[in-house]
Amino acid sequence: MKKFIIITLVLLSTFQLSFAQNEKPQKIGIRAGYNSSIILVDGHQFASTVALNSFYLGVFKEKKLVPMLRFGTGLEYFQNGYESNIVDLQRRLHYISAPLYLKVKLGPVYATGGTALNFKVSENAKYQDESMDPLAEKSNWFDMPLQAGLGINILMVAIEARYNWGMLELNDIGAKNQYV
Numbered sequence: 394m395k396k397f398i399i400i401t402l403v404l405l406s407t408f409q410l411s412f413a414q415n416e417k418p419q420k421i422g423i424r425a426g427y428n429s430s431i432i433l434v435d436g437h438q439f440a441s442t443v444a445l446n447s448f449y450l451g452v453f454k455e456k457k458l459v460p461m462l463r464f465g466t467g468l469e470y471f472q473n474g475y476e477s478n479i480v481d482l483q484r485r486l487h488y489i490s491a492p493l494y495l496k497v498k499l500g501p502v503y504a505t506g507g508t509a510l511n512f513k514v515s516e517n518a519k520y521q522d523e524s525m526d527p528l529a530e531k532s533n534w535f536d537m538p539l540q541a542g543l544g545i546n547i548l549m550v551a552i553e554a555r556y557n558w559g560m561l562e563l564n565d566i567g568a569k570n571q572y573v
Contacts, residue, residue: 430473430572445474511536
């Protein structure tokens with residue numbers, strides 16, 4: 394719990410300080426959506442596993458740098474992991490993330506690219522609806538994926554798709570997160 398509080402305070406400070414000196418227009422909003430993730434080893438998913446489908450929720454703040462370019466950051470919660478398609482097995486990694494990205498906007502269409510600082514706040518596994526101790530494959534507390542995305546603004550709502558490539562190994566067997 395102490396680690397969770399410290400990580401949350403650091404992320405909130407980063408979010409606030411990134412826009413402390415603000416003369417240019419900024420945009421603040423809520424981000425929510427669908428998250429589909431898988432854990433890969435050497436570019437391949439574990440045998441008989443499928444993507445874990447869940448949600449993400451967060452806030453963001455963007456600052457206009459020049460007319461078509463914005464810098465953005467935020468604070469998000471999401472889950473990564475996998476499910477087995479043969480037995481009733483599920484693994485979830487819960488993250489608090491601080492994405493850092495650039496957005497190039499052309500009219501209502503835009504592209505994003507950047508990274509994120511992902512801090513694992515918990516991890517759990519279930520086998521046949523019974524909780525399991527994930528100590529055998531316990532994941533690292535930090536991940537830093539690269540991300541790229543495309544989106545479109547429709548009135549006051551943005552529809553966006555981002556793909557994230559885990560760059561750091563999650564555990565000793567070389568597993569990496571990948572998620573949309």
